[in-house]
Amino acid sequence: MMSEETKSDRVREQVAERAAAPSKAAQTRSAILDAGRAFLERHPFRELTVGNLMAATGYSRSAFYQHFNDLHGLMEALLDEVKGGIVEGAQPWLSGDGDPVASLQESLTALVDVGHEHGSILRAVSDAAPSDDRLEHVWHSFLGSFDVIVAARIAEDQERALTPEFDPMPVARALNRMDAGFLIQAFGSVEKSDKDDVLAAIMRVWLSTLYPFDPTVSIDGREH
Amino acid sequence: MMSEETKSDRVREQVAERAAAPSKAAQTRSAILDAGRAFLERHPFRELTVGNLMAATGYSRSAFYQHFNDLHGLMEALLDEVKGGIVEGAQPWLSGDGDPVASLQESLTALVDVGHEHGSILRAVSDAAPSDDRLEHVWHSFLGSFDVIVAARIAEDQERALTPEFDPMPVARALNRMDAGFLIQAFGSVEKSDKDDVLAAIMRVWLSTLYPFDPTVSIDGREH
DNA sequence: ACTAACTCTGACATGATGTCAGAAGAGACC
DNA sequence: GGTCTCTTCTGACATCATGTCAGAGTTAGT
Known part of the structure; x- marks a missing residue:
């Protein structure tokens, strides 16, 4: 059921023996997912862009790529x-x-x-x-x-x-x-x-x- | 049933009283449609690009825009x-x-x-x-x-x-x-x-x- | 306070798009 | 055959979203 692999996921696995609950990452990831859900409630997918998505979260555009490979990765997570x-x-x-x-x-x-x-x-x-x-x-x-x-x-x-x-x-x-x-x-x-x-x-x-x-x-x- | 409007269509209407059957235009338009049909027979739409489409026709990339507004216009015509x-x-x-x-x-x-x-x-x-x-x-x-x-x-x-x-x-x-x-x-x-x-x-x-x-x-x- | 890992950011390179001005081509007319 | 005009094609350009990267900022453990 787990879907995507992300840079930080892979890295975290390599160092997995260490800290178990790195909360901040999951937190912003959730914020992105929330923003995505909210956006798609009102707009079609074609209008979703990494730019306007991240604008809604307050994070920078590039932060997105620490949590998802691309917009389709986000959709996979939502699915x-x-x-x-x-x-x-x-x-x-x-x-x-x-x-x-x-x-x-x-x-x-x-x-x-x-x-x-x-x-x-x-x-x-x-x-x-x-x-x-x-x-x-x-x-x-x-x-x-x-x-x-x-x-x-x-x-x-x-x-x-x-x-x-x-x-x-x-x-x-x-x-x-x-x-x-x-x-x-x-x-x-x-x-x-x-x-x-x-x-x-x-x-x-x-x-x-x-x-x-x-x-x-x-x-x-x-x-x- | 007619779907798209193209620059040359509009122009042609303005000058419509003149020559009635400018064959060359329709000819290359058909060539593009053929190339599109052929491409989509073997590849999904996401791999279709104005570039590779026109490469298959021998015309330049920009020639495409004399006949269709964009790839979606082409699809509309095929539909x-x-x-x-x-x-x-x-x-x-x-x-x-x-x-x-x-x-x-x-x-x-x-x-x-x-x-x-x-x-x-x-x-x-x-x-x-x-x-x-x-x-x-x-x-x-x-x-x-x-x-x-x-x-x-x-x-x-x-x-x-x-x-x-x-x-x-x-x-x-x-x-x-x-x-x-x-x-x-x-x-x-x-x-x-x-x-x-x-x-x-x-x-x-x-x-x-x-x-x-x-x-x-x-x-x-x-x-x- | 120091270090190491984690997370975020701005700047960049890329690739496809659509436009535009002008070159090449085709046909009509003399 | 030459010239004129309209049509069609082309190369160069500006734009926009994407994904990457090196480094700055942040957090937490010791």
């Missing part, structure tokens, strides 16, 4: 903060215990919550990713890891005949891109969509795709 | 080339005539075909968009226009009780983000996914979401 919440929220369904439908609903609710809370970060990361090799790899790996475990989870329910037969991997990919794209579109900018609408839509698609037999899911056709 | 095909391919279902399920299958097939053919362009545009105000607006408007017409189309079939009742707009958004994200992921880089797998997955999600009652769609649960 790490969010990753955990997403993985955790997805557990109910992914773990495979309990009622599939109910636990999927639970997981999707958690996912939408995280998206709603950290929308600007997710948007910024996905905006920043295409301009950097490394960040792009991190971001795609993150999404890709979900593809694998979602596909596995689908396969389970196919064995139990709860889910129709189909190649799980491409469907998992499709559903995951939907989540990412839709959440970022809905919660990525200043005017966020209504959380319940988003949840309802995502839930409908997942449920009708994976559990079309389930009577809870079904799908009142308004007449007949 | 315009693809837009038409997508809109056209989507017609069968969007028009609302004929069997909904069959025409949706037709439209999705066409969409996947376009995605497969122009994957690298779509990927490049979506990569380039976040770093430019204008291109981002064009790209999001493009996607957004589909949200509107897809939502309208869904509403129609809800009136005919072919589709379950739900708020069409968010579901349309979700499905469209899925298409965009999944197609770009599948066909955006050098190693493309299998076209049929992609089509099967997209089709399954759309059909189970929109036409869960249809017996054609259903959804063999492999046993019982």
Whole structure:
């Protein structure tokens, strides 16, 4: 989960036996992260520059490079903060215990919550990713890891005949891109969509795709 | 559909009464577009630079600016080339005539075909968009226009009780983000996914979401 | 108070961008 | 074929953000 390596990180490792808690470094690092979060709450990533970021912290521009390799390194760190919440929220369904439908609903609710809370970060990361090799790899790996475990989870329910037969991997990919794209579109900018609408839509698609037999899911056709 | 304005465009308008077909301009413009397409077939947008692009054409770097405002302008032009095909391919279902399920299958097939053919362009545009105000607006408007017409189309079939009742707009958004994200992921880089797998997955999600009652769609649960 | 490591800073080199004035080229007209 | 005019291309330039580096300032241990 740790992401970046920084000069001072490497140096500190070399001398690691010594002092264990060099507080000042972590302190300004946090200040930078805070400034980044604040900035991205109101502006798109393309307007973020090392200059204006550090202006907001009171430190010099070059101080930035003691804590991050570049702006994409900063984004990687911000993403790490969010990753955990997403993985955790997805557990109910992914773990495979309990009622599939109910636990999927639970997981999707958690996912939408995280998206709603950290929308600007997710948007910024996905905006920043295409301009950097490394960040792009991190971001795609993150999404890709979900593809694998979602596909596995689908396969389970196919064995139990709860889910129709189909190649799980491409469907998992499709559903995951939907989540990412839709959440970022809905919660990525200043005017966020209504959380319940988003949840309802995502839930409908997942449920009708994976559990079309389930009577809870079904799908009142308004007449007949 | 016309996108960019270029110095020579504006100039040409001012002097428009005069000569009507100055061929040389359009010719080198095409050469640049060709070089761009070729480059993006093999490299990500972030590696595209006015310098290396024009090196491939044999013209000077500054010649580029007679034909496009910047690299994002080039991307806008490349996108315009693809837009038409997508809109056209989507017609069968969007028009609302004929069997909904069959025409949706037709439209999705066409969409996947376009995605497969122009994957690298779509990927490049979506990569380039976040770093430019204008291109981002064009790209999001493009996607957004589909949200509107897809939502309208869904509403129609809800009136005919072919589709379950739900708020069409968010579901349309979700499905469209899925298409965009999944197609770009599948066909955006050098190693493309299998076209049929992609089509099967997209089709399954759309059909189970929109036409869960249809017996054609259903959804063999492999046993019982 | 002294030393050593840690942290920050100003100055610099680099690389891509977009502009501009003028050179080269192409076509029309005599 | 020569000249004129408009079009297209080019080299040189200014700008801007980046990332590096050597050294100044700061902190803490002894």
